[in-house]
Amino acid sequence: MSLAMNLTRALLRARPNVFRTEQTLRTALRHPRPDAPLPSSLRRTCTVTRRTVDGHEVITLTPMQGGTGTEVIYLHGGAYVRPxxxxxxxxxxxxxxxxxxxFTVPLYGLAPRYTADDAYRFLDTVYRAVxxxxxxxxxxxxxxxxGAGLAVGLAIHCRDEGLRPPTGLILFSPWVxxxxxxxxxxxxxARDPMLAPAxxxxxxxxxxxxxxxxxxxxxxxxxxxxxxxxTWIYQGGHDxxxxxxxxxxTKANTAGTPTTLHVWPSAFHVFVGAGWIPEARRALDEAGGRIRSAGRD
Known part of the structure; x- marks a missing residue:
């Protein structure tokens, strides 16, 4: 385990866990925050397209150099209630x-105002366009x-609706x-510095x-x-x-869906978002390799 992993996990533990109880979550949601703005680094390196689908923004980022034609729909986390x-x-x-x-990033509506039914109507349109x-x-x-759980749900929706299936699923700490x-x-x-079941x-x-x-x-x-x-899953052991x-x-492989689980025993929830951690970079390298290799097949 790297020093960066240890230090980041300690910093996360020092922050309030809004998921500790239903009440702490409800209190946190009284003051909703906007989505984080698109970083200037992505605006410099990608052509950015914004459109509105069913009242929700969809942001598409196409690399200005080295584009491969491969498409990825990325669904963000936040327990369906946070931006x-x-x-x-x-x-x-x-x-x-x-x-x-x-990369296409659909900003689906959040609960409790929106529900799964709203999300699948929206994402069906997004998916067909991609x-x-x-x-x-x-x-x-x-x-x-x-968002990783929603990605699996969208794959299930595609299967059940007879749509062309995705090439693969790349899931980081999925909530399934x-x-x-x-x-x-x-x-x-007790070991998870970010989440709690209630x-x-x-x-x-x-x-x-x-x-x-x-x-x-x-x-x-x-x-x-x-x-x-x-399906490839990248998961922390302290999650x-x-x-x-x-x-x-286990269930997916038994059902004939090839699924690989990579576990970093000391890692926290969605550790890949902390790019300064060596373990995060290795996980992203592996995930990126899966996407890149499909474009060469």
């Missing part, structure tokens, strides 16, 4: 540098935390079961809306996970989502 933050842009920027892919632009080029779905009922979560809660379960209920929290489009772990694209990521990997 895109600077760390999400760092992940996107790091992957663009490593892949030359065009497919049309991509032509014969690969199209990946990627995301972190709840909003119920937070895995009995192994409790043992990890607040997350409340956010999950808001996101589900009229659906059951076990609906596969809300909690993809409850799907059969058959006939989905190859309460680890037990469900392990269960997802």
């Amino acid at each position: 895109l933050v600077a760390a999400h842009w760092r992940i996107v920027a790091a992957l663009i540098r490593r892949t030359g892919a065009t 497919l049309q632009r991509a032509g014969d080029h690969p199209v990946f779905l990627s995301g972190d935390s709840c 079961d909003v119920t937070m009922t895995n009995p192994r979560v409790a043992a990890l809660t 607040g997350l379960a409340a956010a999950g209920r808001d996101w589900a809306g009229p659906r059951a929290v076990t609906d596969p489009l809300v909690s993809p772990l409850h799907d059969t996970l058959a006939d989905l694209p190859p 309460i989502f680890l037990p469900d990521a392990e269960a997802f990997t």
